[in-house]
Amino acid sequence: MRGLASQLYSYFCRFKPRNVQSSSTSSLFKTKEEISMEEEAERKVGWLLKLIFAGTATAVGYQLFPYMGDNLIQQSVSLLQVKDPLFKRMGASRLARFAVDDERRLKILEMGGAEELVKMLDSAKDNKTRKEALKALSALSDSDEAAAALHRAGAVSAIRSVPDSADDQDITTYKSNLLIRFQDSRYN
Structure with missing residues (x-):
């Protein structure tokens, strides 16, 4: 490895080491300067490999992640249709995390997320x-x-029908905030 690192160092730095010997006998008789050059070469090769890995991971991510957005939203809406409450909670939780801007909120609505959440x-x-x-x-x-x-999907009547919970104060908070939001005359 040290021999390879030394060769790569000399290639990248346009510097030719004076006396490169075999790795088995040379390690006993190396000077401090040769050892520091080898360590520097190994460090540079390590950074080069890390950069290659990071570039490859970035390129793969750039190609894959745009396709995951719509699929994940569609899967989350599909989870709302399952009978198991655990899967419904997972789907609703994912939709809450995806709804960060107007574009994604409208995409959730187009896929039927509003109706499924009300159901x-x-x-x-x-x-x-x-x-x-x-x-x-x-x-x-x-x-x-x-x-x-x-x-329009009937969220107001569904929200009003939710009983207040003494155990979980978040339910009451979400319910009251939503009802205040829908009291606005623009939606009536």
Whole structure:
């Protein structure tokens, strides 16, 4: 390895080492200068390999991640249609995390996320599922267009039908914030 590093160092630095010997006998008789040159060469080769790896990972990520966005949103909306409350909560949680800007909120609406969230909230039997549905509805309602679509999907009646929970204060907070948001006359 040291011999290879020494050769790469001489190639990159346009410097030819004076006396390169075999690695088995030369390690006993090396000067401090030769050892420091080899260590520097090994360090440079290590950085070169790290840069190659980082460049490759960046190129692969750049090619794959644009296709994952729409697929993940569609999968999350599909999770809302499953009967198991755990999967419904996972889908709602993912939608709440995806709804960070108006473009993604509208994409969720186009894929039927608003209607599925309202159905999920209507059919929820436990507080964990209600909380995740309300959290996702709250994230979606930050956009005026999305709030109007949620209002048309019947979100107000579904939100009002959610019982207040003494155990989980977040449910009451999400519920009251959503009802205040929908009281605006623009949606009526």
